[in-house]
Amino acid sequence: MPALDRSLIQGLPLFTGLQPDDLDVILKAARSARYPREATIFEQEADAHSFHLLLNGHVRVVRTTPGGDQVITRYINDGELFGIAPAIGRKSYPASAVAAVDCVVLTWPTHLWADFAARFPAFADNASRTVGARLQETQARVVEMATQQVEQRVAQALLRLTEQAGRPTEDGVEIDFPITRQDIAEMTGTTLHTVSRLLSSWEEAGFVKSGRQKVTIVDQEGLRKIAENRHQK
Amino acid sequence: MPALDRSLIQGLPLFTGLQPDDLDVILKAARSARYPREATIFEQEADAHSFHLLLNGHVRVVRTTPGGDQVITRYINDGELFGIAPAIGRKSYPASAVAAVDCVVLTWPTHLWADFAARFPAFADNASRTVGARLQETQARVVEMATQQVEQRVAQALLRLTEQAGRPTEDGVEIDFPITRQDIAEMTGTTLHTVSRLLSSWEEAGFVKSGRQKVTIVDQEGLRKIAENRHQK
DNA sequence: CGTTAGTTTGATTTAAGTCAAGGTGCGTGG
DNA sequence: CCACGCACCTTGACTTAAATCAAACTAACG
Incomplete structure (x- = not known):
């Protein structure tokens, strides 16, 4: 050796x-x-x-x-x-x-x-x-x-992941390892269904792009607004 | 001095x-x-x-x-x-x-x-x-x-409090300092209303006695069943 | 190219929050 | 010492966020 x-x-x-x-x-x-x-x-x-x-x-x-x-x-x-x-x-x-x-x-x-x-x-x-x-x-x-809703917690979790394990790509910052909806749910105390719905709606709004075991944050500031509950519903 | x-x-x-x-x-x-x-x-x-x-x-x-x-x-x-x-x-x-x-x-x-x-x-x-x-x-x-319901979390919190700050009385074990429903809510991530309802129902079932800023655990084992979700609904 | 793990989406249910209104014990000041 | 007021508590009615139930879709891997 x-x-x-x-x-x-x-x-x-x-x-x-x-x-x-x-x-x-x-x-x-x-x-x-x-x-x-x-x-x-x-x-x-x-x-x-x-x-x-x-x-x-x-x-x-x-x-x-x-x-x-x-x-x-x-x-x-x-x-x-x-x-x-x-x-x-x-x-x-x-x-x-x-x-x-x-x-x-x-x-x-x-x-x-x-x-x-x-x-x-x-x-x-x-x-x-x-x-x-x-x-x-x-x-x-x-x-x-104890104090935030699921939506805010999931947004926050994604932001933290990009900070700790973000890799810049042409679309934005991608989380640098395979991560499932289920994983995100287990980080935030929710269900994969709820995570899936949130990601779908954020994708529509242009905040993220995501696919199978993959999430890319396109608009950090937008997500941050959600995490801090400052966004327009 | x-x-x-x-x-x-x-x-x-x-x-x-x-x-x-x-x-x-x-x-x-x-x-x-x-x-x-x-x-x-x-x-x-x-x-x-x-x-x-x-x-x-x-x-x-x-x-x-x-x-x-x-x-x-x-x-x-x-x-x-x-x-x-x-x-x-x-x-x-x-x-x-x-x-x-x-x-x-x-x-x-x-x-x-x-x-x-x-x-x-x-x-x-x-x-x-x-x-x-x-x-x-x-x-x-x-x-x-992330995984338990409010009922279980509140029961668990009370059990921990009795362990850390319990004082035996004739009725059971009393928490040795003034504690409000609001306090318990802030420990468990819920509202004072929900805590109040839970305490009322537990009082009825004979698990606790409680009053203004005061909680006494009468039946630890009973509460533990609730905390571990092993009790009959 | 079929199987499976991962994902999406709709419909329904439910736990717990919110809204609202009274009740009650306790400390303070008259 | 009493009563007034405030902090704390209770309970009912209603709402809602998110879970659960259900089913179909799809990408990747062997």
Whole structure:
């Protein structure tokens, strides 16, 4: 196995403040793996033996309820940590992680988390900032779910996706991985039917273009008006 | 001003693993204050100059949306940190904190967070576990909002409140601070009318007793059946 | 080229919000 | 100490957003 090169990770926010030597130490302990589209990286409730960093690709984090409903907790993008349950004292993963496209992932055994945190304060710091940021985001989402209508939530979700995973095309900004109506429904707490109707009507109004597992935002400002409930009905 | 005694905080999970001397150092930097019922401890969007520990009482954390809707993010109970925005790299508070009853609060200037974290690894660790736990909780709440009906969410909210702030009485377990129908609505993303109707029907069924700003859970198991959607309609 | 996963759209139902009006317990000021 | 007023609570009637039910269409993949 060729050694992993530190250039893979040295630009990442997670590792700012670390010495090149530190990166090498960290990388030496990592295992890298590829996951094809739709492969499961880890399973909800499974023993949390590892934590992960997404080098390349997009990962869907999904919680399944006892009743069988699924909710997409978040999408993980290039350079982000995921499956960090162990870091916050959990024995098992609270959600499953599935590759939305072919992915390259670095993986470390859980017990190294504490080592890294102790040895590299900047790492501990950055990681804790990551968790903090996710808490903020998640709380914002609770507020959204509590106060906004489906239409606004779906518009907001699309805007966030374009920010995090948008790829400019001639028509506008396309979400850079395959995403179904069902996926969008699971992100926003609605049904695929409602999402389909919304996309149809937005397509008619010229805000988006969409097809099978594909959404392109044509008019961000227009969508933002919907998200903020400032548009003409 | 009399020095704060370390016995005030030494039993708290937040400080496990710290030496008595460490506690003294930490306490020496704290300012303690009392807040009467309904007093604002800090305001959303305000400059986050301090972080806080609730010694005694109950604090409501509330987010207000641009549209003026309010959502109760969480209740803080004895011994918990709050207003730790600075810890996760925020400049301003993302929510307001209001005393639900008369409260005693320890307060430190924000800049000490980094000092404490650097000087007392156990503190950094415990705090980071706290943030992690809140992330878990908040994500669970998103799932709830996305998949459960109002009835189940309200039942669940009451069960959580009794766990965190229940006081046994002859009738059952009473929530240990004044709480309105509106408050419960703001915790669960519904309206005071719907909460009122639910409480009325549960009172009739013998699951709860409630009055002005007061709720007592009489039959936890019964409520749990509702929360998990296992009850006879 | 057939099968299946994903999508669309119409019709109907329903959970919960909104609108409206009174009722009631409690703290305050006279 | 009492009564006045306000904050909180209840309940009925109606409306509506979004779910559910149902069916057909279509793109991609093997």
